[in-house]
Amino acid sequence: MHTLKEFAFTLILALQFFSRLPLAITVYSTIRQTQILNYLPLVGLIFGFLMVGIFALVIQFINLFIASGIAWWQQLGVNEFAFLVLLVSVWLSGALHLDGVADSADAALGSINQPEKALQIMHDSRIGTGAAVALTMLLLGKWLFLSAIFVKLFSPLDDTLFMQGLVMLMLIPFLARLMPLCLSQGAVIASQTESHRNMFTAVKSSTLLTYVVFFSSLVLLAFLVSQSLFTVVFAALALLSLAVLALWLRSFANKLLGGINGDIAGLSIELSELLLLFVLLMVLRVF
Template identity: 35%
Template structure:
């Protein structure tokens, strides 16, 4: 029974975070999950990140293997389109809602929460989305250009970007209050287990330090600072997290990691 719950939670994590049609392959994806299963889905977010990261490196690695000449800028554009498609723009939507709410909320908690529920997209959201996607494309161009000159194992660094962004959401949920009352966020909060966080942290830490010490420390420091900043902003404005702010944190961490990687590989 416990194994079935975790299996269902793993499939549910893909349904939550991607538009991969798992329901066509796994029958259990078409069944209504219990609250325990819905909560346990959080524990498998890093695995979803691994699959997303694998999709991102597949195109440039295949082009490199078959010696197909495509500019890094074009590859970055195609990878970014794939990135948005695989995730369904879910986290970008959370970023847009958060941007509108933060700038339009005027420091008021309830107004900020109300604005995040507003389905319309204001100018603040549009500007933030354009800037984030533009910076992601530029950073991806630099990262891909440098990774093409290195051994294939270095592509694993790019895979870590979506993995670590989703790992920090586990930290956010486990150590930050949920402000919406009852709902999916409550189940995620109730099922967030510290031992799973330590499991993922130790596994990722060992893997990264085995690859490259200084790069790994730089990446971990970036994730730590980005997570601390995002959590502090959430606590100051709304005293906790929502689904939108969690999605926004994923986008921010991914952008920070890409920027750091582009600068580190350039050195």
């Protein structure tokens, strides 16, 4: 019971730290804060459930209050659905990880192989050209990929493929948040604050493995239920793509800072989500 209580309280603290969900409950402790990075993929899983839930509510609203005779996805449109999903995603995270993209882009533009200068740029609250371009390209890319994904899911509407695609879309925030855990394994920690360094060093390889096994089990279950290779192919390509991205991010972080920090973690999440959306789109086009 005590372990379950600690799990729940640490998860709530992780949600308070990594999201903008209104959780007005006092659960802070130094020990729990040290552990919250281990709970980051669960935060992503909750984000995925919430996004799909809001998606379903919008569909019900359209069915109830907009004239019948026209399919719900045609009444709102794929571009609008894509923007809605993107908007909810940014709101849930409070643009926390986008800040990491902006800081990393500015630092990379002005200080490769100069870790001290890079950290100084990252701590500057102002954004430069690198940040503006990076954020624009990232958000535009997500919106375009989401729009194309919805085009494939909605036209023609295949109930089985629609549900499989929606489930995989729901799992993308979870998968993307595995990346900081992966990068922390054996990495030099470049964070200047002790609390952030402790968060990275507290990440356990066994926790990362547990999450990968959990994801693989869900994929296997989806395959057994649907008898379709869609989820298996997506899962294999997704994990392979993330492994390649992890290698590049580790090299990038080492050149920029000599290690990883919170901004690199945020960058890794956003790039992972963009990459996974692209992988999902490519698999949908095959099936």
